[in-house]
Amino acid sequence: MPSIESAGLLLAAGLLAGVMNAVAGGGTFVALPALAFMGLPPTVANASSTVALFPGTLASAWSYRKDIRPFGPVPTASLLWCSLLGGLVGAVLLLLTPERAFSAVIPWLLLLATATLAAGPRLSGWIRTRGLHAGPRFVLAAQLVLGIYGGYFGGAVGLMMLAAWSLTSTADLRALNPIRTLMVAAANGMAxxxxxxxxxxxxxxxxxxxxxxIAGGYLGAQLGRRLPLVLLRGVILTIAVVTTALYFAQAYLR
Structure with a gap:
């Protein structure tokens, strides 16, 4: 059992991760390092992080259940199956990855997630302004790949989904939030x-x-209504950059 000090650290990490996920995503940047700091092997820490943050994602998907709408020519059921299958494949790949190999790839996964967090919804807007389009098959293939990423690691996967969907849909990004939350929950749930x-x-x-x-998810919803979103996103991005830098330093400067 964790000591009182360790328990306090894990509770605080979960609280901060919940706030981050409720506001703009990125809870993995806190939960994963906290669990790794407790001495958990990298793959076990990553799996435990996914399990720990899943109730918040599931609660969000449930709260959005009446607002889920299909977009473009891609059926919601097809996206869901791609997410479920991808999440399962990603989880199996994680369990088959040697600890040393996963330790080497974590910094790069964090870097990818940090870049996505930094780009944020503007990534989808940039794609649209360039007039780029893709057919349903591309979106389904991308959804399968993102489902695999979600089951394997999952940092900022929701934002990546929005960027992929913007290639085939002109729907408002806020209107896509409910279905995005469902797909993230599906991939994470299988994992x-x-x-x-x-x-x-x-x-x-x-x-x-x-x-x-869970407590952080509730608090984050309240903060999101009261504090400027720019400020909150700035804090989250700072945490993401620092965490990524520390993992790179640990991997390559030892």
């Missing part, structure tokens, strides 16, 4: 089932982060 069934979750640490994440 959670896989991680739990294969006993790759450290439950004492995971439950502490989960409790903090």
């Amino acid at each position: 959670v089932v896989c991680f739990v069934v294969t006993a790759n979750v450290r439950w004492p640490e995971t439950l502490l982060v989960m409790i903090g994440g």
Whole structure:
């Protein structure tokens, strides 16, 4: 069992991760390092982070259930199946990845997620202003790949989905939030089932982060209404940059 000090750290990490996910995403940047700091192997820390943050994602998907609408020519059911299959494949790939190899790839995954967070919704707007378009097959293939990424790691995967969908849909980005939340929950849900069934979750640490994440999700919703979104996104991006830099330093400057 974690000590009192460690429990407090994990609760605080979960609280901050929950706030970040509720506002703009990026909770992985806090939950993963906190669990790794407790001595969990990299793949177990990543799996435990996914499980710990899943209730918040599931709650968001449930709250959006009446607002989910199909977009463009791509059926919602097809996107859902791609997300479910991708999440399962990604989780299996994570479990098959040696710890040393995953430790080497984590900084690059964090860098990709940081870049996506930095671009934010503007990435989708940039794609649209360039007049780029893609057919339904491309979007479904991209959804499968993003589902795999979501099950394997998942940082900023929701924003990546919005960018891919903007190639085939002219819907407002806010209107796409409900279906985006559902697809992220689907990919993460399959990964959670896989991680739990294969006993790759450290439950004492995971439950502490989960409790903090649930509280943080509620608090983040309140802060999102009261504080400037630019300020909140700035704080989240700063945390993402610092976390990524620390992982790169640990991997390549030892």
